[in-house]
Amino acid sequence: MSGISGILQIATKALLAEQLGVEVTGHNIANVNTEGYSRQRVNLVTDIAVPSPWGPLGTGVKVQGIERAFDPFITARLNAKNSLLSEYQTRSAALEQVATYFNETQSGGLNDLLSLFFASLNDLADNPSGGGERQALLQRSLSLCEAFNSRADQLVQERLSLLQEVGPTIQEINEHTARIAELTREIVETEANGQAANDLRDQQQLELSRLAQLIGVSTYTAGDGTLSVSLPNGLPLVQGVLSFDLTYQVTPTDTVDLIWEGPGGTTEVIPTSILTGGSLTALLQTRDEVIPEYQQELDQLAHDFILAINQQHSQGVGLTLFDEIKGTYPVTDPLLPVSAAGLPFGDQIVAGTLNISIERNGEFLDAGAIAIDPSLSLNDIVVSINTHPVLGAYLTASVEDNALKIDANLPSDTFGFAGDDSNILVALGINTFFTGSKAYTLDVNAWVLENPNLVAAGQIDAGGAHAVGDNRNALALAALEEAPVGPDGLTFADAYQRLVMSLGLEAEEAQGQEIFYQGLVNQLTAMRDAVSGVSLDEEMTNLVKFQRAYQAAARLVTVADELYQTLLALKK
Amino acid sequence: MRVTMPTIFTSIQSNLERLAGDLQRVNASIASGQKYQSISDSPVDVGAILGLTTEENQTLQYDRNLETGKTWLSMTLSSLQDITDIVRVSMALANQMATGTYNASQRQAAAEQIQQYMEEIMQVGNTEIGGKHILAGFRTDTAPFVEGDWQVQPPVMHLNSGSTGTAVSGGVYTGTASRSYLVEMVSGGGTGVGTYRFSVNGGQSWTAPAVIPAGPVALGDGVEVTLGGTWVAGDRFSIPVYQPITYQGDSHNFEIALGADSRMVINEVGSAAVGGDQGDLDLFQMLAQMKSSLEANDPAEVGVSLEKLGSYQAHITSILAKLGASLDRVAIKEEVYATLKNELTRQISDRGDTDLVEAANLLKTKEIAYQAALLSSSKAMGMSLMDYL
Secondary structure (H helix, E strand, C coil): CCCHHHHHHHHHHHHHHHHHHHHHHHHHHHCCCCCCCCCEEEEEEECCCECCCCCCECCCEEEEEEEECCCHHHHHHHHHHHHHHHHHHHHHHHHHHHHHHCCCCCCCCHHHHHHHHHHHHHHHHHCCCCHHHHHHHHHHHHHHHHHHHHHHHHHHHHHHHHHHHHHHHHHHHHHHHHHHHHHHHHHHHHHHHCCCCHHHHHHHHHHHHHHHHHCCCEEEECCCCCEEEECCCCCEEEECCEECEEEEEECCCCCEEEEEECHHHCEEEECHHHCCCCHHHHHHHHHHHHHHHHHHHHHHHHHHHHHHHHHHHCCCECCCCECEEECCCCCCCCCCEHHHCCCCCHHHCCCEEEEEEEEECCEEEEEEEEEECCCCEHHHHHHHHHCCCCHHHCEEEEEECCEEEEEECCCCEEEEEEEECCCHHHHHCCCCCEECCCCCCCEECHHHHHCHHHCCCECCCCCCCCCCCCCHHHHHHHHCCCCCECCCCECHHHHHHHHHHHHHHHHHHHHHHHHHHHHHHHHHHHHHHHHHCCCHHHHHHHHHHHHHHHHHHHHHHHHHHHHHHHHHHCCC | CCCCHHHHHHHHHHHHHHHHHHHHHHHHHHHHCECCCCCCCCHHHHHHHHHHHHHHHHHHHHHHHHHHHHHHHHHHHHHHHHHHHHHHHHHHHHHHHCCCCCCHHHHHHHHHHHHHHHHHHHHHHCCEECCEECCCCCCCCCCCEEECCCEECCCEEECCCCCCCEEEEEECCCCCCCEEEEEEEEECECCCCCEEEEECCCCCCCCCCEECCCCCEEEECCEEEEEECCECCCCEEEEEEECCEEECCCCCCCEEEEECCEEEECCCCHHHHCCCCCCCCCHHHHHHHHHHHHHCCCHHHHHHHHHHHHHHHHHHHHHHHHHHHHHHHHHHHHHHHHHHHHHHHHHHHHHHECCHHHHHHHHHHHHHHHHHHHHHHHHHHHCCHHHHC
16 A cells, blocks of 8 residues: 555554664663573564555565574583583582691691601600600690591581582472473463564573583473473483472482482482583582592591501500400400401401410519411400410400400409410400591590500510510501501502592692683683673664664654645645 | 673673682782692692601601610710720729739728729619610610629639649628638648638738638638648638629610611610620629739739720720711711701792792782783773763
């Protein structure tokens, strides 16, 4: 329809279109800081031309729709990298936390305490009868035990606090998947009439990117615009308008099982190893794989340390002998062979001889040897002491709280251990320096702590003599500082340093990965923003553009009006 | 590429954050004096520093052990030197007394002097460091040399040719001072025939001659002698009575650790160095015998003792030389450890301590970078088309 009314029509459509342009520009400006927002623009097309004698005649502008500027490929890549970034951020934070427990860059760390412990043994060797040296050794040993204990405890605490994060994280994942399914439903409904639900789709993308930060997922968009989200092993979290929850449980071995709750009450345990990306992955892997590794290494170190020190200590004799002694390691059953009775160092027992020396009023009286075999039970050992032709007359052995107890029969009698090549003393915790078997349980033997004179600096001679100035055992104990222990032949200090170094390297690596992925994410974010981000200058330009077009369209109305007036004036 | 608002502001934010982080790190390293604040800052360096620190602590400990060694060795050395001096004086005295120009009373006086020397040696031998007897082996709580019970020694015989006389000493001495009983045959013959007399002051005064009885002869204070065989007039023998000094320590060597596999003996066992074990080189026995010979006014036996003292002197000289060598070794080790300590301190410092010049420079650089970033950021943030519309 040509003619003046056609002009007015064109003007009306133009006014409406440009006004819409201003509105969309306004929406863009308003959402410049909205997370996940993709800028929108009005898609203007020419309206259908009408035939005229001069050919098809344009009838103005038509609004085709409102489009959002969105690149699904860049966004998918950004989500994937964000997922990894989030994993390394969480991992790095946790490792950095663990690293602070082993922060040996400050003085007073375990490394220093280990040095001090061996220094005290050297001091004791320099002055084996010195009470001060014995006290100093015990105090430093306590500090060392405490350092081992607290590090072990902190690792346990760290695992606990990671576990506390697992629940809320899984809950958040479930909320996001439910929201994605809900948004999918809304999008499908909204778009049923063929119009794009731009803001809903932005929200869906935002939920997806938040989900990806929590757990690494793969997504697939179907032809009808519905979204499927699945775990790396293919189990779906969101399928169209349905979502499936995750839950967890702590196994008896203190690891976390991640459980997928499928349709109809089916469940499936998701192995932690298949997860990649997302903070949940980092939480689970750090808790159940990384930290246990260091726990085990620390425990092994403490175990080797206790064994080596106790083994040497049990060969020696203090300034005073025992009038009674009770083992620190109880067996599970006094009838079982000692090598299989749950003793932490039971595997060390070999066939050998335990030599016991008896003194009366401080003078050597008699000595006897007890044959030990790993197949003997604790009860057998008690019997062989009590029925020993020599020792049986002076000593009474018994089982108390499942541990070996030996008492001298007379108050004037005392006894000492003059060498044990069977390791039975180490295994039962008799004449030992430390108790416990791992980092958390390491402690100084209460017998020694109460009576520092029982610190075995010397040794009993073949003739039963022992002297206050004897430092042979203290020298041997001090020499353990340089002795290779464990399968790798490292010293205690070396082994601990290796632990610290590998922990430092792991934390450093996580930090490095975090920085790397941060860079990648920054770059991809810039790429995404290049497509979807709002540029205020651009919007200002558009605003002016639409405003001017609107003004021009309004002028068109004025022109049409003038045309009408001119035409009407002809009649006068 | 489209540069949008979020891009500009995100990059400004992350750049400023990074620069602030850098600044903080440099500042912390200057404030604490340590290059690394956490083990993840540089695990390899931190590990190396830990290793070096352990080594440094060990070196300090070995150095402390050396102090103990030095104290023991020098105390032992000075004690044994004192003893050597006394031995030398004793030898000079023995040298004089072995000649015939001195009479019995002079020899008695010399015997007194030897007694004092013995007591002096015992005192020196019982030297303590911090309540520990250094010459007692491991039995540091026991004085190594003590006087035993009175003992009547076997007779020292001087028989003339043709004599078959035998004497067996016995009895329990009840006196309080050491002495020698000198017995002389006045007329020859066996039991019931020969006559004897005895003296308790080296022959200055004698008892009246008596016939040799069948049983034991009481010499006084519980000391007895049983005479047998056929004597020749002029036969002499002496029976020394003294408290032998015995060694109470054990024969263990006291060692200290000088390094991973290196130990050093820092004591001398009293029985080997001084005596008390009634062995060949027992200084106390030599002196006791010499004293008895002097009491018995027996220059020939004094000469024998002099010879023995000579061999003891050679023995202790070699011990002194060994102690001196050990002290030398301690001094060398001290030197080595001092150098090592310096070197380790330097290495630890090189790796772990902040290089202040470098750090201050870096701080300045970061500061300038931060300021530049602030300036350019505020410029970028301030730019808007709105200012021109």
